[in-house]
Amino acid sequence: MSIQIHNPGTLPVNDNIPGNDYAFCVDLAGTPWFTSKGAMIAYYGNVAFEPLSRTNLTAMVASQFSSPLYADDWVVAQGQGKLILGDRGYNINSFDLDDGNLTIRASNLLAFEPGLSLKQSIVPGFLTLLGTGKFLASSNGPVMFAEPPLRVDPQALVGWADCPSPSHHFDAAWMHSFLSVVGGFFGMDSDEERQFDFTGAGTVLVQSSEKVLDDGHVYRHIESQTVQLSQASLLQLHRSIGARIQT
Amino acid sequence: MAMELENYKVLKTTIQPGQRVVARQGSMLYYTGDVTFTPYSMSGGGMPGAGAIAGAAGRMMQGEHVGLMVAEGSGTVYFGRNGLYVQVIELDGTGALTVEAERLLAYEGNVQTSIVSLSSQGGVRGAVRGAVTGQGMFTTQVTGYGTVAVLSHGGTVSMTVGGAKPQVVVDPQAYVGHLGNITVDLSAQVGFRDVVGRGSGEAMQLKLSGQGTVWVQASEKKF
Numbered sequence: 001m002s003i004q005i006h007n008p009g010t011l012p013v014n015d016n017i018p019g020n021d022y023a024f025c026v027d028l029a030g031t032p033w034f035t036s037k038g039a040m041i042a043y044y045g046n047v048a049f050e051p052l053s054r055t056n057l058t059a060m061v062a063s064q065f066s067s068p069l070y071a072d073d074w075v076v077a078q079g080q081g082k083l084i085l086g087d088r089g090y091n092i093n094s095f096d097l098d099d100g101n102l103t104i105r106a107s108n109l110l111a112f113e114p115g116l117s118l119k120q121s122i123v124p125g126f127l128t129l130l131g132t133g134k135f136l137a138s139s140n141g142p143v144m145f146a147e148p149p150l151r152v153d154p155q156a157l158v159g160w161a162d163c164p165s166p167s168h169h170f171d172a173a174w175m176h177s178f179l180s181v182v183g184g185f186f187g188m189d190s191d192e193e194r195q196f197d198f199t200g201a202g203t204v205l206v207q208s209s210e211k212v213l214d215d216g217h218v219y220r221h222i223e224s225q226t227v228q229l230s231q232a233s234l235l236q237l238h239r240s241i242g243a244r245i246q247t
Numbered sequence: 248m249a250m251e252l253e254n255y256k257v258l259k260t261t262i263q264p265g266q267r268v269v270a271r272q273g274s275m276l277y278y279t280g281d282v283t284f285t286p287y288s289m290s291g292g293g294m295p296g297a298g299a300i301a302g303a304a305g306r307m308m309q310g311e312h313v314g315l316m317v318a319e320g321s322g323t324v325y326f327g328r329n330g331l332y333v334q335v336i337e338l339d340g341t342g343a344l345t346v347e348a349e350r351l352l353a354y355e356g357n358v359q360t361s362i363v364s365l366s367s368q369g370g371v372r373g374a375v376r377g378a379v380t381g382q383g384m385f386t387t388q389v390t391g392y393g394t395v396a397v398l399s400h401g402g403t404v405s406m407t408v409g410g411a412k413p414q415v416v417v418d419p420q421a422y423v424g425h426l427g428n429i430t431v432d433l434s435a436q437v438g439f440r441d442v443v444g445r446g447s448g449e450a451m452q453l454k455l456s457g458q459g460t461v462w463v464q465a466s467e468k469k470f
Contacts, residue, residue, distance in 0.1 A: 140330035141256030208256035208327035
């Protein structure tokens with residue numbers, strides 16, 4: 001078995017490194033890309049990584065990156081060269097959106113072209129891409145595409161396209177014991193009572209992992225939602241969190 | 248009922264009314280159709296009466312107790328766990344599959360599982376093996392006719408034991424499980440170098456002999 005040694009000429013243009021599902025090569029040729037911080041593992045050429053707050057493309061960032069909670073986690077890569085991206089040894093896939101919309105788990109989105117605009121999804125921890133362009137997403141194991149109607153474990157969900165946002169589904173037996181309370185929940189947990197229910201026409205993306213990074217995205221989303229709360233509710237939240245920290 | 252691999256990390260099972268699949272709690276990735284998941288407690292080794300109670304108690308203490316659930320109804324369910332690799336093993340009713348309960352992802356409802364003590368397979372040496380390799384004093388045996396899905400870190404290699412290869416030697420941390428009439432023995436070659444920390448790192452070895460198949464994972468990491 002021979003080892004292939006890459007150079008800028010042999011690296012693919014916007015494709016996985018041959019024989020390696022875990023690394024992806026982006027061809028930077030003038031047009032900038034948004035990339036997630038820490039996704040870059042190597043690059044050839046003259047590439048600059050600029051924080052969103054300190055780039056000369058302020059207008060583009062302001063119009064395309066409308067996700068203030070995530071602004072610290074992303075950079076703009078621009079210049080000429082080949083950029084290799086990787087993420088936790090996960091499989092990386094590129095997807096093309098043509099005037100479409102797709103919602104994806106924030107920690108699974110690696111990079112996207114500025115033809116797409118990024119918005120925070122209503123579902124905590126998820127981001128929505130709108131428009132036309134290419135983006136890169138990672139998944140633990142090959143990503144599976146499924147069509148609704150179906151129910152997904154929240155942790156295995158990568159994202160969804162074209163169909164309406166999911167609703168929560170609770171297992172009927174679990175609901176029954178919840179309502180009767182007599183069971184006291186003892187032994188009633190199969191760990192699968194809460195699922196995301198997808199209906200309508202579209203595609204759902206699922207990965208094999210149930211291990212989700214505690215990446216702070218969800219926390220920031222929830223924190224930003226507390227502005228809706230009244231003073232009394234905030235005090236109550238303060239107390240319940242204080243009680244949980246102590247135990 | 249059908250149990251097959253969707254990809255190397257995901258198991259696809261098709262369930263029809265009247266059939267059931269037993270799976271690790273929390274391992275459902277997604278499903279279509281009408282399927283319910285209810286908690287399930289492994290019976291105490293198929294032994295009636297006191298044996299069952301002793302089996303359950305011993306299991307809880309020795310780490311062979313894992314939360315299981317039953318999936319019933321009609322539909323297609325996909326199982327996976329922490330991105331671990333899945334190996335599908337068919338049981339034809341003739342031999343028993345020995346595997347740690349922690350590694351079981353799912354199995355068909357008509358397959359039986361029981362907890363066995365390692366000391367029953369080779370007396371004191373078996374017990375010593377469990378203690379030294381960190382597998383505990385108990386392991387799980389799966390018998391019957393049906394399909395079992397087993398987890399591994401980094402994928403498995405299956406090796407035939409018997410015939411031209413009367414003995415296969417395996418690293419205890421890479422050992423996943425075995426099927427058939429196989430005797431497992433721990434061989435420790437602990438010398439002075441191991442004591443001072445300059446050993447080869449391969450002082451502990453599992454020696455498998457008999458007739459059957461052993462599965463070995465491509466990693467020494469235990470999830």
